[in-house]
Amino acid sequence: MNVAQRAARVDLLLELADDELILGWRNSEWTGVAPSLEEDVAFSSIAQNEIGHARALYELAAADLGTTADELALDRQPDEYRSAPLVELRQLEWARTIARHYLYESADAVRIEALQAADDPELAGLAAKIEREEIYHRMHAEMWIDRLLASAEGSRRLREAVEELWPYALGVLGEELRPVWEERVRARLGFGGPSATEPVQRGRPSDELRELWEEMTMVRRSAPGARW
Amino acid sequence: MSPDDFLEYVQSGGQVEAGDSMPDEYRARLVKFIEMHANSELMGVLPEREWILRAPTLQRKLALTAKVQDEVGHAQLIYRVVEDLGKPREACLEDLVSGKSKFHNVFHYPTRTWGDVGVIAWLVDAAAIISQKALLKCSYAPYARIMKKVCWEESFHILHGRDVILALMLGTDGQRELVQEALDRWWGPLMQFHGNPISAEDDPMFVWRIKSQGNEEARQQFLDGYVPQILELGLTVPDPKLRKRDDGVWEYTEPDWDELRHVVTGHGPRSQERLELRRVSREETEWVRRAVLAEAA
Amino acid sequence: MIFEVFRQERKGQAFAHAGSFDAPDERFAETYAREFYGRRAESVALWIVPREYLREIDDFADELGRNYHRVDGYSLKEKLKLARSAAQVSRGEPAPPTRSGEG
Numbered sequence: 132m133n134v135a136q137r138a139a140r141v142d143l144l145l146e147l148a149d150d151e152l153i154l155g156w157r158n159s160e161w162t163g164v165a166p167s168l169e170e171d172v173a174f175s176s177i178a179q180n181e182i183g184h185a186r187a188l189y190e191l192a193a194a195d196l197g198t199t200a201d202e203l204a205l206d207r208q209p210d211e212y213r214s215a216p217l218v219e220l221r222q223l224e225w226a227r228t229i230a231r232h233y234l235y236e237s238a239d240a241v242r243i244e245a246l247q248a249a250d251d252p253e254l255a256g257l258a259a260k261i262e263r264e265e266i267y268h269r270m271h272a273e274m275w276i277d278r279l280l281a282s283a284e285g286s287r288r289l290r291e292a293v294e295e296l297w298p299y300a301l302g303v304l305g306e307e308l309r310p311v312w313e314e315r316v317r318a319r320l321g322f323g324g325p326s327a328t329e330p331v332q333r334g335r336p337s338d339e340l341r342e343l344w345e346e347m348t349m350v351r352r353s354a355p356g357a358r359w
Numbered sequence: 360m361s362p363d364d365f366l367e368y369v370q371s372g373g374q375v376e377a378g379d380s381m382p383d384e385y386r387a388r389l390v391k392f393i394e395m396h397a398n399s400e401l402m403g404v405l406p407e408r409e410w411i412l413r414a415p416t417l418q419r420k421l422a423l424t425a426k427v428q429d430e431v432g433h434a435q436l437i438y439r440v441v442e443d444l445g446k447p448r449e450a451c452l453e454d455l456v457s458g459k460s461k462f463h464n465v466f467h468y469p470t471r472t473w474g475d476v477g478v479i480a481w482l483v484d485a486a487a488i489i490s491q492k493a494l495l496k497c498s499y500a501p502y503a504r505i506m507k508k509v510c511w512e513e514s515f516h517i518l519h520g521r522d523v524i525l526a527l528m529l530g531t532d533g534q535r536e537l538v539q540e541a542l543d544r545w546w547g548p549l550m551q552f553h554g555n556p557i558s559a560e561d562d563p564m565f566v567w568r569i570k571s572q573g574n575e576e577a578r579q580q581f582l583d584g585y586v587p588q589i590l591e592l593g594l595t596v597p598d599p600k601l602r603k604r605d606d607g608v609w610e611y612t613e614p615d616w617d618e619l620r621h622v623v624t625g626h627g628p629r630s631q632e633r634l635e636l637r638r639v640s641r642e643e644t645e646w647v648r649r650a651v652l653a654e655a656a
Numbered sequence: 657m658i659f660e661v662f663r664q665e666r667k668g669q670a671f672a673h674a675g676s677f678d679a680p681d682e683r684f685a686e687t688y689a690r691e692f693y694g695r696r697a698e699s700v701a702l703w704i705v706p707r708e709y710l711r712e713i714d715d716f717a718d719e720l721g722r723n724y725h726r727v728d729g730y731s732l733k734e735k736l737k738l739a740r741s742a743a744q745v746s747r748g749e750p751a752p753p754t755r756s757g758e759g
Contacts, residue, residue, distance in 0.1 A: 156412065156420075159411050159412070159420075159424050160411075160412065162404075162408060162411055162424055162427050162428060162431070163404035163405060163408040163427055163430075163431060164408075164636070164640040164644075165431075165644070166644035166647035166648055166651075166652065167647075167648060167652055167678070168401075168431055168432075168434055168435035168438070168448075169435060169677050169678060169679060169684075169688045169691075169692075170652075170688075171428070171431040171435075172428055172431055172432045172435065172688070172691045172692060173687055173688060173691045175424055175425075175427070175428035175431070176428065176691055176695060178424060179421055179424050179425060179428075182417060182420055182421055182424075183421065185417070186417045189417075200417060201416045201417055204417055205415070205416070205417075223643075224643070225643075225644055225646075225647050267687075267690070270683075270687065271687055274683040274684060274687065277683075278651050278652075278680065278681075278684075279651055282650045282651055283650075284646060284650040284651075285647075285650055285651045288646075343412075346412045346413055347412055347413060347414075349413050350410075350413045350414070350415040350473045351415040351416075353473075353533075354530070354531055354533055354534060357530050357531050357534060358526055358529070358530055359415035359416050359419060359473070359523075359526055359527075359530075378712070378714075432691075432692060435677060435692075436675060439658075439675070439676055439677065439678075448678075504675075505675060508674075508675065512696070651680070652680045653680065654657050654680055654681075
């Protein structure tokens with residue numbers, strides 16, 4: 132790999148890792164207050180898996196950058212994060228949480244499939260490992276989608292949420308992968324967002340990310356360089 | 360079985376299953392005791408939950424989320440036991456948020472710093488495990504069985520707590536101060552945790568063999584196990600009277616029993632705020648349980 | 657719906673009752689069972705059964721001593737001793753002396 136390829140690989144890794152980290156952090160906001168105790172335990176595992184994936188991805192990037200996963204995850208400034216705005220949103224409402232969960236997991240599946248086929252054995256190997264856990268995330272997202280769609284109220288709330296989140300969801304994948312994702316989602320839901328929507332692109336940290344960053348780094352910033 | 364025969368049966372080690380006939384008083388005491396235990400697991404989530412978003416490393420973030428997840432899981436297991444004794448979970452949760460039922464004193468206090476996160480996982484969990492181990496031989500078998508799972512799952516919590524504490528004690532002066540300051544605040548509630556020193560024979564929970572040891576026995580076990588661990592790290596226990604007598608019994612300043620009563624009846628520094636959070640989150644997710652999770656959805 | 661869970665800890669072992677939980681349907685039940693009884697790799701397999709499908713039987717009448725299909729219905733020791741010594745006598749061997757304390 133030449134210098135430019137290495138830099139592109141690190142960018143890609145950070146993009147993936149930041150998505151998983153921020154979504155994991157957001158999903159963990161449900162730990163302790165989910166709609167049922169059973170669901171609480173299940174959703175908490177998903178949050179943990181996402182943080183675990185982020186850690187593994189940061190480790191790959193860290194090896195190239197001569198740093199550590201923790202430093203990449205927690206010592207950067209908010210405008211250095213490359214996460215998609217979809218995962219940055221604070222969504223303490225269950226229909227929106229499930230809509231985001233489904234929209235993200237389905238986009239992530241398309242991305243992971245592409246990575247598994249990539250000409251980078253390290254990254255392809257990690258993608259395969261991640262995929263083995265993501266299967267359960269998708270099963271979880273889909274069972275909730277079907278359950279919401281089966282009731283009038285659930286269905287109404289889900290449609291509203293998908294509509295609202297659609298431009299954000301479009302921003303998760305690049306242009307080449309987006310059409311596959313959109314087709315799958317529309318087939319599964321039987322609806323989607325308006326087709327001529329402009330995606331909310333990554334790379335411009337939202338106010339919500341800044342707020343989350345303040346909180347997620349506050350202990351660490353209180354004693355810079357210390358071990359915890 | 361007459362109530363007297365039943366009492367003799369449980370006192371000689373007999374165990375009771377959900378479908379067995381049992382005296383009304385026994386059932387009522389079981390429900391109240393086990394419900395409070397489940398409430399405590401559920402409310403015990405809140406002091407630590409605030410810090411899930413602030414955990415300073417990825418490993419700590421994962422461990423703390425997993426610990427809180429376990430507590431929710433334990434609440435689920437324990438409410439199931441109450442449910443099979445006749446009180447539905449929704450009724451328990453209603454009684455909890457309306458202040459009709461209680462939860463353990465330690466979950467009424469604020470979690471001010473990352474030092475608290477360590478002290479809670481290490482010492483509050485240690486105190487709780489001592490109480491829970493005394494339930495492994497509970498005369499009500501379904502409760503005793505799930506306690507096995509609960510104790511097994513909790514074994515990592517104390518290690519996580521000790522690890523957090525050790526990292527802080529090996530860190531900067533400021534980090535060490537976090538631990539000492541947290542310990543100073545938590546010591547009082549910890550000493551009250553096992554309850555007033557009523558003798559086992561006068562404790563109905565022991566008489567019915569719902570638990571297998573008295574309050575003071577539990578507190579002595581806690582002091583025996585954990586005071587040496589606290590001192591060896593260079594921390595100070597904020598009780599000038601604390602000492603182990605030659606006969607092995609710990610002496611200590613009388614815990615503030617008025618504070619304990621006051622706190623568990625909903626007047627602790629965070630009681631109302633935490634109950635309010637439960638009320639609000641229950642309201643916000645009510646439609647999910649009603650429209651989506653109900654079987655006939 | 658309440659589901660009961662049975663858990664196998666290692667291959668070859670019997671499934672043992674592990675606990676129960678509430679789930680709206682079987683898909684949710686599978687997910688929740690995996691979380692509650694598998695997230696620490698403590699099980700190699702789970703059986704989940706809606707509680708309503710379980711039947712408990714806990715009455716077993718045996719008023720007239722039907723011990724012939726149990727091992728405690730058979731005491732062979734004395735009879736075996738007698739049969740062995742009868743066989744020795746019939747082969748012309750001296751009957752074995754009975755040591756004290758034996759029997």
